[in-house]
Amino acid sequence: MNRKSTLADIMNIVLDGFVIADDQGIIRAVNKNILTMFGYELRELIGLRVKELMPEPYYSKHDQYLKNSLNGKSKNEFMTLKDLSGKRKDGRIFPINICMNQLKMDDDIMFAATIRDMTAEKNHEKIMKDYIKVLKNSNQELDDFAHIASHDLKEPLRGLSNHSLFLKEDYESVLDADGIKKIDRMIYLCKQMEKLISDLFYFSKIRNQKLAIKEVDLNEIIENIKSMIENTLIEKNVKIFIPQKLPHIICDGLRITEVFRNLIVNAIKYNDKKEKHITIGIVDSELRNKRDPFIFYVKDNGIGILEEYYSDIFRIFKRLNNESDELKGTGVGLTFVKKIIERHSGEIWLKSEFGQGTTFYFTIGEHILYEKT
Numbered sequence: 168m169n170r171k172s173t174l175a176d177i178m179n180i181v182l183d184g185f186v187i188a189d190d191q192g193i194i195r196a197v198n199k200n201i202l203t204m205f206g207y208e209l210r211e212l213i214g215l216r217v218k219e220l221m222p223e224p225y226y227s228k229h230d231q232y233l234k235n236s237l238n239g240k241s242k243n244e245f246m247t248l249k250d251l252s253g254k255r256k257d258g259r260i261f262p263i264n265i266c267m268n269q270l271k272m273d274d275d276i277m278f279a280a281t282i283r284d285m286t287a288e289k290n291h292e293k294i295m296k297d298y299i300k301v302l303k304n305s306n307q308e309l310d311d312f313a314h315i316a317s318h319d320l321k322e323p324l325r326g327l328s329n330h331s332l333f334l335k336e337d338y339e340s341v342l343d344a345d346g347i348k349k350i351d352r353m354i355y356l357c358k359q360m361e362k363l364i365s366d367l368f369y370f371s372k373i374r375n376q377k378l379a380i381k382e383v384d385l386n387e388i389i390e391n392i393k394s395m396i397e398n399t400l401i402e403k404n405v406k407i408f409i410p411q412k413l414p415h416i417i418c419d420g421l422r423i424t425e426v427f428r429n430l431i432v433n434a435i436k437y438n439d440k441k442e443k444h445i446t447i448g449i450v451d452s453e454l455r456n457k458r459d460p461f462i463f464y465v466k467d468n469g470i471g472i473l474e475e476y477y478s479d480i481f482r483i484f485k486r487l488n489n490e491s492d493e494l495k496g497t498g499v500g501l502t503f504v505k506k507i508i509e510r511h512s513g514e515i516w517l518k519s520e521f522g523q524g525t526t527f528y529f530t531i532g533e534h535i536l537y538e539k540t
C-alpha cells in the first residue's frame with residue numbers, strides 16, 4: 168500500500184453501517200454499507216441531516232435530542248439502542264440497532280454511530296416465532312387427542328370388558344375350553360387397552376405438569392425404591408451396587424424416582440442371568456467440573472439391546488421382546504423416563520453389549536444448582 172489510509176478506509180472495514188455527523192446533526196462521513204442500507208448515493212448523503220434517515224417519531228424528536236445531548240442534559244457516553252427503525256430513500260422502513268458515541272475531533276463535537284440492519288434477524292425471529300406457534304398448536308392437538316382418547320375411549324372399552332366378563336360368567340358352563348380361552352383373551356386384551364389408554368393420558372400429563380423442584384437426596388430415593396420392590400429383589404436374586412455416595416440434587420423428586428424405578432425394574436425384567444447385578448452411580452465424579460451436570464448411570468448384566476434399537480426403545484408403545492402376558496409391559500417406561508429427563512433439561516443415552524448387559528446414562532441439566540456431600 169503506497170497511499171496513506173484515510174478515515175473512509177477505516178470506516179469501510181466495519182461490517183455495519185458507519186455514520187459521522189456534526190453537532191448540527193449533518194452527515195459528514197459515511198461508509199459504503201450505509202449507502203446500500205439506506206439506498207443513497209454518497210453525494211446525496213453528505214450534507215444531509217441525519218434525521219432524514221429516521222421515520223417518525225424519531226424524526227421529530229431528533230432536534231431536541233441533539234440539543235439535550237450537546238448541553239449535557241442527556242448522557243453523552245457510549246450508547247447501544249435496540250429495536251429502532253431506519254428509513255430508506257425510497258421510504259421503506261426497516262429495523263435497526265444503533266451503537267453511538269459523542270466524539271471530540273480537534274475542537275469540534277461529532278457524533279459517530281454504527282448502524283446494523285436487523286431485517287434478516289427480525290425475519291428469522293418471526294420464522295422462529297411462527298414455528299413455535301405451529302408446534303404449540305400441534306402439541307395442544309396431541310394433548311387434546313390424548314385427553315379425548317383416554318376419557319371417551321375408556322367408557323366403551325369398560326363396557327366391552329364388562330360384557331366379556333358377563334359372557335364368561337353366564338355361558339361358561341355351555342362353552343368348551345377353546346371358547347373360554349377366547350373369552351379370557353378378550354378380557355386380557357381389554358385390560359391391555361385400558362393400560363395403554365391410561366399411559367397415553369399420563370404421558371400428556373408429564374409433558375405439561377409443572378415440576379415440583381426441590382433438593383432431594385438420591386441415596387434416599389434409591390433406598391425408597393429398593394424397599395418398594397424388596398420382594399422382587401429377593402425373588403429374582405438381584406444385587407444392587409452403589410459404588411460411591413450419590414449427590415443431593417435439585418429436581419422433581421417424585422419424577423426422578425420414577426426414572427430410577429423404571430430403569431431398575433427394566434434391568435431386572437430384561438435380565439436372564441441367575442444373579443442379576445445392577446450398579447447405580449455417577450460417571451467420573453472426581454474428574455467432573457463442578458459446573459457440569461452429573462452423568463448418572465444404571466448398569467445391568469441383562470440380555471442387552473442391539474444397537475439398531477437404541478433409539479426405538481424410547482418411542483411410545485415400542486417393545487422389543489415377547490414376554491409372557493403377565494410380564495409384558497406396555498412399552499411406555501422408557502418414553503416416560505426420557506420425557507422426565509428432558510423436562511429436567513437433561514439427556515439420556517445407552518450403551519449395550521448384546522447378551523452381556525446394558526448401561527443407561529442420563530444427565531439432569533439446569534436444575535442442579537448446588538450439591539451437598
Ligand code: ADP
Nearest residue numbers: 433434437480486487488496497498499500501
Ligand atoms: P416395557 O418395559 O413396558 O416394554 P420400556 O419403554 O420400559 O417398556 O422398554 C421398551 C423396551 O426396551 C422393552 O420392551 C425392552 O425390549 C427394551 N429394554 C428396556 N430396558 C432394557 C434393559 N435394561 N435391557 C434390555 N432391554 C431393555
